[in-house]
Amino acid sequence: MHYRREVRALRVYFAATALFDPxxxxxxxxxxxxxxxxxxxxxxxxxxRDFGAQTLPGIAxxxxxxxxxxxxPGLRFSLSHTRGCVLCALSDTGEVGADVQVISPKDEPxxxxxxxxxxxADFTLHELWCLRExxxxxxxxxxxxxxxxxxxxxxxxxxxxxxxxxxxxxIPGCEAAVxxxxxxxxxxxxEEVGVRELQKGVVITPGS
Numbered sequence: 001m002h003y004r005r006e007v008r009a010l011r012v013y014f015a016a017t018a019l020f021d022p023x024x025x026x027x028x029x030x031x032x033x034x035x036x037x038x039x040x041x042x043x044x045x046x047x048x049r050d051f052g053a054q055t056l057p058g059i060a061x062x063x064x065x066x067x068x069x070x071x072x073p074g075l076r077f078s079l080s081h082t083r084g085c086v087l088c089a090l091s092d093t094g095e096v097g098a099d100v101q102v103i104s105p106k107d108e109p110x111x112x113x114x115x116x117x118x119x120x121a122d123f124t125l126h127e128l129w130c131l132r133e134x135x136x137x138x139x140x141x142x143x144x145x146x147x148x149x150x151x152x153x154x155x156x157x158x159x160x161x162x163x164x165x166x167x168x169x170x171i172p173g174c175e176a177a178v179x180x181x182x183x184x185x186x187x188x189x190x191e192e193v194g195v196r197e198l199q200k201g202v203v204i205t206p207g208s
Contacts, residue, residue: 007050010091012098012178012190014171015042015198018084024199027056030067035081041198042088043077050090051075064140078137078178085174087190094184097138099130100176114145122151127167130177131156135163138179 015038022034027044029036040056047053057069069075078098080087089098103126111125119128132147135158142159149165150157156165158179166186168176178186 007092010089010093010096010178010180010184010187011046011050012087012089012168012176012187013042013046013193014085014087014100014176014190015193015195016085016172017081017195020195021199024201026198026200033081035083035086038195038198039079039081039086039088042086042193043079043090045193045197046077046088046090051092062140064136066137066140078134080133080176082174085171087171087176089178091180091184094181095138096184097134097136097179098177099133099137100171100174101126101130101133102174116148118150119148123149124175126175127177130167130175131158131165131179134177134179135160135165138163138181 017035017038020034020038022037025037025041027040029040044056057072059067060070061067074092076091076095078089078096080099082100082102084102085100087098087100089096107125111120115125115128128149131149132144135147136142136144139160148159158165162181163179164182164186165177165179168190170190176190180186
């Protein structure tokens with residue numbers, strides 16, 4: 001793949017998948033779940049729009065289980081999917097981790113086991129879980145059950161020096177988080193992509 005241009009930014013996209021038809025996905029999934037095809041299709045959509053790519057580059061998986069593009073080391077991405085939604089963070093300036101979780105009251109009984117008193121005062125269970133997942137995807141380190149986070153002066157403090165985190169609540173019924181290393185600025189908002197864009201038969205205009 002040859003870049004059409006440098007974007008020099010971290011961008012984050014999400015798509016609701018209730019109407020997604022995996023048989024028409026523009027990219028295949030890596031598991032049988034429809035959300036997998038939707039997540040990889042969202043990544044291809046972002047690559048087409050931001051970089052003019054027509055196909056996904058070759059994919060490998062690192063020791064922590066995170067997929068990457070061996071032939072495009074300057075291009076980093078993180079994918080996540082949950083019931084009804086997929087999330088994609090794409091950057092050409094540095095590593096990134098991202099996660100989305102559907103908000104379910106059924107998960108609340110786990111809060112006492114997974115959250116400290118300080119964390120329960122600062123975050124909801126789903127916010128904290130998204131932060132832990134995003135930072136783990138970024139660093140490949142830490143425990144998803146006990147990684148500590150806190151808020152200080154409106155800023156989210158992670159257990160790793162030099163890691164910036166941000167929560168995004170603009171996805172109906174979900175929480176999302178993105179983590180990156182400075183000086184990578186985290187976007188103020190995430191952009192919704194219509195599910196039609198992830199299915200064959202739709203023309204994606206680069207830079208639109």
